[in-house]
Amino acid sequence: MALSLSIRSAQPLELEADVTVFGVWAFDPSKKLPDAIKDVDRALGEGGLLALVKKEEFSGKPDQSLSIPTLGRVPGINRIVFLGLGDRASVKDPETRTFAARAARAALGDRAKSLVVVLPEGIEKHLRAVGEGIELGAYRFTKHLTGDRRPKEVLETVTFVLSSKKSGDGKADGKKDIALGQKIAFGVNLARDLSNEPANILTPAALANEAQKMAKANGLKIEIFDYKEIQKRGMALIDAVGRGSVNEPRFVHISYTPAKKAKKKFVFVGKGITFDTGGISIKPAQGMGEMKHDMSGAANMVGLMAAVAAVKPHVEVHALMACAENMPSGNAYRPGDVWPSLDGKSVEIINTDAEGRLVLADALAYGAQLEPDLLVDNATLTGACIVALGNTYSGWYANSEDAIRDFSDALKASGEQMWRMPLIEELREQLKSDTADLKHMGDRSGGSITAALFLREFIGKTKNWVHADIAGPATSDRATGWNAKGATGHGVLTFLSLIEKAG
The missing domain is CATH 3.40.220.10 (Leucine Aminopeptidase, subunit E, domain 1)
Known part of the structure; x- marks a missing residue:
C-alpha cells in the first residue's frame, strides 16, 4: 500500500x-x-x-x-x-x-x-x-x-x-518533487517485490506477465517471446538454459519512446533466472533457496521502466529480460555440449551453473541489433565478484572511456555502491575452446572478469557497453541505508540517473 x-x-x-x-x-x-x-x-x-x-x-x-x-x-x-x-x-x-x-x-x-x-x-x-x-x-x-x-x-x-x-x-x-520521488521508489519497490517472490509463483512466464502489467499501466510498448518464438529467432543459448524445466523460458522487450525527438538510445539488459539449481552441475543444498533472487537483474528492468515512465526523459529506452529456470532433467543441457547463439558464435558449455552469461549473451546480441548509444547489462552473475568486493558492492566493467565517464557520473548521483573492475585481456585466453568458438567460462581465478569478457563477445559493434555484476548487493540480510532486508533493487537508481543525465 x-x-x-x-x-x-x-x-x-x-x-x-x-x-x-x-x-x-x-x-x-x-x-x-x-x-x-x-x-x-x-x-x-x-x-x-x-x-x-x-x-x-x-x-x-x-x-x-x-x-x-x-x-x-x-x-x-x-x-x-x-x-x-x-x-x-x-x-x-x-x-x-x-x-x-x-x-x-x-x-x-x-x-x-x-x-x-x-x-x-x-x-x-x-x-x-x-x-x-x-x-x-x-x-x-x-x-x-x-x-x-x-x-x-x-x-x-x-x-x-x-x-x-x-x-x-x-x-x-515541493509536492511535485516528493510525488515524483515516490513514483521512482515505486519502481525500485516493484523490482524488490518481484525478486522476493518465491520461484513456485514467479516462473519465467509469470515474470513476463508482471512486466506486461507494468507496461500496460504506464503506457509502454512490450513484446514477449514465448518458447517457440525464442527458438524461431535463434536464441539458442536461452533455449539451452531453459529447456530442462517444465516452466518454459520467455524473452521480454519493453520500450519507451519520448514525445519529442530522442537525444539518445539506451538499451538495458537483465538476467531473469527465476530459479537456479545449477542444472546438471547442481548446487549444494545450503543456500539454494536464495536462488529465487537470481532474476534480480530482470526485476530491475521492470522497476527501471516504471521509473522511466514517471520521469519521461528525452531518451529512447529499451529494457530486455532473458527469463528462464535452470533445472536438471532428462532434457537439460550438459557440460560438454556445444550450442549456437543469436550472435552466430558457437559456445562450449563448461558448467551448467554458469547459465546467466548464456541467457545474457543472446539478450546482448539482440540489444546490439537495436544500435544503441549505450548498452548496459546487469545480473547476479558470479560468486567471484562477491569474493572480490563483498556483499555490499557490485562490480562493473566498461569497454570505452565514454561509458566509464557516464556510468561513473551516474553512480555519484545515485549513491549506489559499485566498483569499477578491469577487463584484463590476458584472461581472454581462458575462453578458447577446441570444439567451439568459445568456452562459456574460464578458471575459477578471475571468474567475474572472464564472465565479463565472455559477455563482451556478444555486443557486436556497440561502442559503449557496461556490465554490472550485482551478485552481492542485490539482496541484504538486514535493512541499511535505503536498502531493505531481502531484495534491494540495487542498480535501478543508477540506471535511471544514467538516463536522466543523457536526456
Whole structure:
C-alpha cells in the first residue's frame, strides 16, 4: 500500500503524529544547540533533553539517532526522534534519501500509523530524494504472511514539515518533487517485490506477465517471446538454459519512446533466472533457496521502466529480460555440449551453473541489433565478484572511456555502491575452446572478469557497453541505508540517473 504523503509549513509540535522525526545538521553540543532540540526540550520540561543529548553525545552525525517517548507531555505526539544528517555542506541526494528511509524505519519500529518528518532548512533542494527515501524505507514484503505473522499496524500517512514554503526549485511547494520521488521508489519497490517472490509463483512466464502489467499501466510498448518464438529467432543459448524445466523460458522487450525527438538510445539488459539449481552441475543444498533472487537483474528492468515512465526523459529506452529456470532433467543441457547463439558464435558449455552469461549473451546480441548509444547489462552473475568486493558492492566493467565517464557520473548521483573492475585481456585466453568458438567460462581465478569478457563477445559493434555484476548487493540480510532486508533493487537508481543525465 502506497504511503499518503503531504507537505506543510507549520509548527512541528502542533501536528499530531505517532512519531515525529527531526532531521538535525551536525553541531557542537558544547556550543549552541539546534533550535529543534531546544524547542522539544521546552515542551518536555526544560533541561532533561539537553542533559540527555550531552550524555548520549548526540551531535547530528549521519549515523546517530536519539529517540524519546513523550509520555503525554507533548499532546498528540507519542515519540520524538532526532536523526543526524551530518555536515550540511556535504549532504546530497543519497544522504537525504538515507535520512528519509531511516525516518520511515523509525516509525515502523514504533508500529506507527502516522509520521511527521521535520526537514531542516537547506534540504529543500533534495525533496525528490526525500520522497524516494520515505517510500524505500517503509518497504516490507509481507504478501505471504497471515494471521499473527501479518503486521497489525502499518505506516499510512507521512507529513513533511518545511522550514520554508518554497522548495529548492522555486515552486510554491515541493509536492511535485516528493510525488515524483515516490513514483521512482515505486519502481525500485516493484523490482524488490518481484525478486522476493518465491520461484513456485514467479516462473519465467509469470515474470513476463508482471512486466506486461507494468507496461500496460504506464503506457509502454512490450513484446514477449514465448518458447517457440525464442527458438524461431535463434536464441539458442536461452533455449539451452531453459529447456530442462517444465516452466518454459520467455524473452521480454519493453520500450519507451519520448514525445519529442530522442537525444539518445539506451538499451538495458537483465538476467531473469527465476530459479537456479545449477542444472546438471547442481548446487549444494545450503543456500539454494536464495536462488529465487537470481532474476534480480530482470526485476530491475521492470522497476527501471516504471521509473522511466514517471520521469519521461528525452531518451529512447529499451529494457530486455532473458527469463528462464535452470533445472536438471532428462532434457537439460550438459557440460560438454556445444550450442549456437543469436550472435552466430558457437559456445562450449563448461558448467551448467554458469547459465546467466548464456541467457545474457543472446539478450546482448539482440540489444546490439537495436544500435544503441549505450548498452548496459546487469545480473547476479558470479560468486567471484562477491569474493572480490563483498556483499555490499557490485562490480562493473566498461569497454570505452565514454561509458566509464557516464556510468561513473551516474553512480555519484545515485549513491549506489559499485566498483569499477578491469577487463584484463590476458584472461581472454581462458575462453578458447577446441570444439567451439568459445568456452562459456574460464578458471575459477578471475571468474567475474572472464564472465565479463565472455559477455563482451556478444555486443557486436556497440561502442559503449557496461556490465554490472550485482551478485552481492542485490539482496541484504538486514535493512541499511535505503536498502531493505531481502531484495534491494540495487542498480535501478543508477540506471535511471544514467538516463536522466543523457536526456
